[in-house]
Amino acid sequence: MAKEITIYDIANQLQISPATVSRALNNHPAINEKTKVLVNAKAEELGYRSNKFASNLRKQSTSTIGVIVPRLNSYIMSTVLAGMEKIANEEGFNLIISQSLESQKKEIANAQTMFNSRVDGLLVSVAFDTDSFEHFQPFLKKKIPLIFFDRILENNNCPSIVIDNTKAGYEATNHLIQQGRSNILHITGNLQRNVYADRLKGYQQALLENEIPFQKEFLWETALNLEAGKEVAQRIKAMPNRPDALFIASDLCAVACISALKEMGIDVPNDISVVGFNNDPVAQVIAPKLTTIHYPAKEMGEIAVKSMINHLKGTMNLDKTNAITLRSELIVRESSRIIEHSA
Amino acid sequence: MAKEITIYDIANQLQISPATVSRALNNHPAINEKTKVLVNAKAEELGYRSNKFASNLRKQSTSTIGVIVPRLNSYIMSTVLAGMEKIANEEGFNLIISQSLESQKKEIANAQTMFNSRVDGLLVSVAFDTDSFEHFQPFLKKKIPLIFFDRILENNNCPSIVIDNTKAGYEATNHLIQQGRSNILHITGNLQRNVYADRLKGYQQALLENEIPFQKEFLWETALNLEAGKEVAQRIKAMPNRPDALFIASDLCAVACISALKEMGIDVPNDISVVGFNNDPVAQVIAPKLTTIHYPAKEMGEIAVKSMINHLKGTMNLDKTNAITLRSELIVRESSRIIEHSA
DNA sequence: CTGAAAGCGCTTACAG
DNA sequence: CTGAAAGCGCTTACAG
Incomplete structure (x- = not known):
């Protein structure tokens, strides 16, 4: 292995001190411009690369x-x-x-x-x-x-x-209500997490404002993944009184759910409308295209x-x-x- | 900021040399087991954490x-x-x-x-x-x-x-041929890249074995993303002699394409069958579910x-x-x- | 099994 | 604008 070039090699060849080389390399304001040019040229010529470990050790960062x-x-x-x-x-x-x-x-x-x-x-x-x-x-x-x-x-x-998850949850839910939906099932993740807790708050707030009572049975905590989406569809199918809308806190889960619902002959959006979350690219490539919250x-x-x-x-x-x-x-x-x- | 503990602190407190501390911490075979236990206990007690920069600098790795x-x-x-x-x-x-x-x-x-x-x-x-x-x-x-x-x-x-992209390309194409397809359009990425060049080779090999002539017009180089999928659908719609199958080297692109084709009233798989690549989760949540190559x-x-x-x-x-x-x-x-x- | 000593390659307070 | 010198915290060849 070729020997590594250090600031000492540059210093030797240029007949200046390593301290000056170090300062020149770091563009220290006190160093003469000509010296900087010289040092940088020599560094380039020799294939010098700074040793971050020495530098980190010294600088303590x-x-x-x-x-x-x-x-x-x-x-x-x-x-x-x-x-x-x-x-x-x-x-x-x-x-x-x-x-x-x-x-x-x-x-x-x-x-x-x-x-x-x-x-x-x-x-x-x-x-x-x-x-x-x-x-x-x-x-x-x-x-x-x-x-x-x-x-x-x-x-x-x-x-x-x-992001303002409460606001996003509110807008998603309110949009469904504006479309004439009132039996809105909310599928979410672990409510210990702010993102899910806040989306739920927004959901509840929208219900409240529209005088729709919140029902605990219409709040399902899941793993929010693909498998969960399929299971949700199964559970919905078995319900005596099905919801007319779903607000699902993740697009991938929502898309899996829609896909499974369609296989069961349930029409989206006419039987059940769905809003997802994230604006995952997947939201654009399914039929029907998924309404969602864009997440920056x-x-x-x-x-x-x-x-x-x-x-x-x-x-x-x-x-x-x-x-x-x-x-x-x-x-x-x-x-x-x-x-x-x-x- | 609290002062960092070093091996010298441990050495001082234990009245041994820093060299021994270093060796004990690194589980050096020559060090007495009791010494190791002592050193590790003291390190724990003082909240010691090794300084990787000093170590890297010294070890040159x-x-x-x-x-x-x-x-x-x-x-x-x-x-x-x-x-x-x-x-x-x-x-x-x-x-x-x-x-x-x-x-x-x-x-x-x-x-x-x-x-x-x-x-x-x-x-x-x-x-x-x-x-x-x-x-x-x-x-x-x-x-x-x-x-x-x-x-x-x-x-x-x-x-x-x-992965063996040639084999994968062959299997994808051969599968379409087995299903009775012969006008198979291949949508791929930059052919300078092995992954796309090899899949193409497999595609050509399958055609050859089945005595289907390869046509340059049935090989489209694209960005293989969502937008490309939509464009491909547009171009297909405009074709006088449409292909009866697509082998698309990326699922996301394939899914976008299927979605656009369906909007145009083209039926997948009956009018055009499609095979993708990657086994992206998205492949499972669209209708029809996408045939694809699982990529490990x-x-x-x-x-x-x-x-x-x-x-x-x-x-x-x-x-x-x-x-x-x-x-x-x-x-x-x-x-x-x-x-x-x-x- | 343990220690003394050198050195990895930098940066910077101090001095001029 | 530049230099001499110390030191960051380790590891290891050498010695015993």
């Missing part, structure tokens, strides 16, 4: 941001991560990504790994069953900034980046990393920031349009 | 594997990454992930960042338009192992992890990282490995069954 997500392979999360990677890459930061696989236990292990990796900051969307903040305490103690996004933990003074996933990722980096650079202080709320949007398509069909 | 993918937010890639993360996490390695966004230019920049981050190994699936190996040469020169997966670059002595994405990610780590640890030498081929599988569903419909 890592330019690395940790990210813990429930899973990598969901539409929302992979899109959030794509946004995060984009900004981190542009800003010269590295991302260390790990997945909790919806288990608090794995999330705790991941948090510890992140801690030991000395990430400069941590971005977290929590698992289905996380009910403790304990594993994040070490970060706060060390003043390592911690930002929650999407699925957040409350009451811990950490900033969060979310890429933007959420970009803003999360951007906020973190600004905070780390000191250009923005997050300590006073409580929450950043992004705009979501109801997208009406055929799955909830009862009167007319699309051409 | 990083326990970090770089991954460059075309994009994070596709079903296949996010699933591959999920598999990679799982193994890396279990083995105590970190992953640095970046996306080329299908551009060679960005891929070059990412490769350089990986190089400067001194990854111990690099895993790459190349962009649509990558036509040079130049940006990977620095890794080979430094003997940093490089493994290609899914979209590979050939003739460079790097091991690759792939998670396994591919797991094997890629596992192979890399084994190589780095010296338990497996990759230098003689040319390619690891994973099993793919044709999954027949309704979109290509002409005779009978599912119950």
Whole structure:
């Protein structure tokens, strides 16, 4: 293996000190422009590459941001991560990504790994069953900034980046009511999580405003995945009094449910109208096309990393920031349009 | 900020040398078991965490594997990454992930960042338009192992992890022929990429064996995304002699195309049967359900990282490995069954 | 089984 | 604008 070039090699060849080389390479304002040019040229010539480990060791910082997500392979999360990677890459930061696989236990292990990796900051969307903040305490103690996004933990003074799930839930439900529906079944995930709890709040609020009583039997907590969608359809089929609409907190689940309903001969939207959540690409390719809430996933990722980096650079202080709320949007398509069909 | 605990603190409190502490912490065989127990207990007590930067600097290795993918937010890639993360996490390695966004230019920049981050190994699936190996040469020169997966670059002595795309393409096409189809349109991506070139080979092979002439007009190179699927449907509608089957090298594109065809009143599978590729969850939730090739994405990610780590640890030498081929599988569903419909 | 000592490649407070 | 020197926290060849 060829020997690595260091700042000492550059310093020797240029007959200047390593300190000057280091400063020139880092574009230190006190260094003469000509020296900088010389140093950079020589660095290029020798194929120098900075040793981040020496630098990190010395500076006691890592330019690395940790990210813990429930899973990598969901539409929302992979899109959030794509946004995060984009900004981190542009800003010269590295991302260390790990997945909790919806288990608090794995999330705790991941948090510890992140801690030991000395990430400069941590971005977290929590698992289905996380009910403790304990594993994040070490970060706060060390003043390592911690930002929650999407699925957040409350009451811990950490900033969060979310959409207004209550508003989104309200709009989804209200839209169904405007279409003349009143027996609206709400299919959701673990209600311990803000995203689902808030969507439920919005659902209830819309019912209340329209003087439709909320029925516990019309609230189903599921895994919100493909399989859950099929099961929901089965259960609906068996109901003596079927709902006339569904508000399902995930598109993939909604689409699986619609597909199963159609196989049973139940017409969507005429027998049952459906609204999903996320604006997953899948929503556009089924028939009928799925009405849903657009979730700004890429933007959420970009803003999360951007906020973190600004905070780390000191250009923005997050300590006073409580929450950043992004705009979501109801997208009406055929799955909830009862009167007319699309051409 | 509380002061970080180092091995010197442990050494002082235990009245032994830092060298012994270091060895005990790393479970060095020469160290007395009792000493190890003592050191570990004290480390725990003081809240010690190893400084990876000092360790990496000294050891000249990083326990970090770089991954460059075309994009994070596709079903296949996010699933591959999920598999990679799982193994890396279990083995105590970190992953640095970046996306080329299908551009060679960005891929070059990412490769350089990986190089400067001194990854111990690099895993790459190349962009649509990558036509040079130049940006990977620095890794080979430094003997940093490089493994290609899914979209590979050939003739460079790097091991690759792939499925047998030719066989998969053959099976998909042959299945359509067995169903009585003979005007089979093949929708694919950039043919510079092995995955698409090989699927085409399989397609041609199946035609040849069945004495169906290959027609250039029945091979369409597209972006293989949702929009492309819609456009394909438009173009088909305008054709005087429409194909009776489609083999589309991506499920999402296939599903978008089916959806558009149905809106035009073209029946799938009776007018046109369709086979996709990947076994994206979306394949199961449309009507008709999509016949496709199951792509072992998670396994591919797991094997890629596992192979890399084994190589780095010296338990497996990759230098003689040319390619690891994973099993793919044709999954027949309704979109290509002409005779009978599912119950 | 343990220790003393050197060194990995940087950065920066201090001095000039 | 530049330099000398110390130190970040480890690991390991060498010695005993």
